[in-house]
Amino acid sequence: xxxDNVLVSQVIxxxxxxxxMLIKQNEKLVGHMIGRLIDQKEDREELCQDVFLKVxxxxxxxxxxxxxxxxIATIAYRHGINHLRKKRIEISELPAEEHAREQFISSxxxxxxxxxxxxxxxxxxxxxxxxxxxxAILTLYHVQEMSYPExxxxxxxxxxxxxxxxxxxxxxxxxxxxxxxxxxxVL
Numbered sequence: 001x002x003x004d005n006v007l008v009s010q011v012i013x014x015x016x017x018x019x020x021m022l023i024k025q026n027e028k029l030v031g032h033m034i035g036r037l038i039d040q041k042e043d044r045e046e047l048c049q050d051v052f053l054k055v056x057x058x059x060x061x062x063x064x065x066x067x068x069x070x071x072i073a074t075i076a077y078r079h080g081i082n083h084l085r086k087k088r089i090e091i092s093e094l095p096a097e098e099h100a101r102e103q104f105i106s107s108x109x110x111x112x113x114x115x116x117x118x119x120x121x122x123x124x125x126x127x128x129x130x131x132x133x134x135x136a137i138l139t140l141y142h143v144q145e146m147s148y149p150e151x152x153x154x155x156x157x158x159x160x161x162x163x164x165x166x167x168x169x170x171x172x173x174x175x176x177x178x179x180x181x182x183x184x185x186v187l
Contacts, residue, residue, distance in 0.1 A: 037083075126173055
């Protein structure tokens with residue numbers, strides 16, 4: 001992995017290979033950010049491309065006051081939120097849960113029925129049912145392993161709101177796990 005300073009200067013000087021490397025290093029991050037906010041596959045793909053175009057356009061303005069990945073995640077997050085607003089999708093709206101019941105198996109002995117990968121997939125499915133803001137914060141904190149200050153910088157939300165969203169997301173997820181696994185003592 002190449003140093004951010006070197007990578008940015010190479011991209012700004014017109015090195016296409018450096019830009020490809022920048023995309024490769026950050027495509028999962030951008031995919032996670034957009035994927036946590038946007039449900040439609042076609043929209044997600046288009047928005048991810050748009051994010052990297054925006055990164056390319058604005059890279060000369062990047063001033064290294066944060067990590068490059070944090071700056072890119074900020075662009076992705078804001079781009080996703082703007083898309084939701086344009087489509088008039090309520091950001092705090094809770095999606096319907098009826099259709100999700102069939103996706104999960106309730107069992108007395110979870111360890112026998114699910115491999116770790118299947119459990120991860122089930123939990124990610126439940127996370128996908130959370131409101132977009134909660135999904136984004138939960139993903140940044142637990143999947144991308146970002147700190148509160150980094151999440152604050154990306155989202156533009158106050159730290160208290162970030163902590164609140166994270167708490168609410170965990171609570172909603174806990175309730176979903178309890179409901180679908182039928183065990184009150186799971187978490």
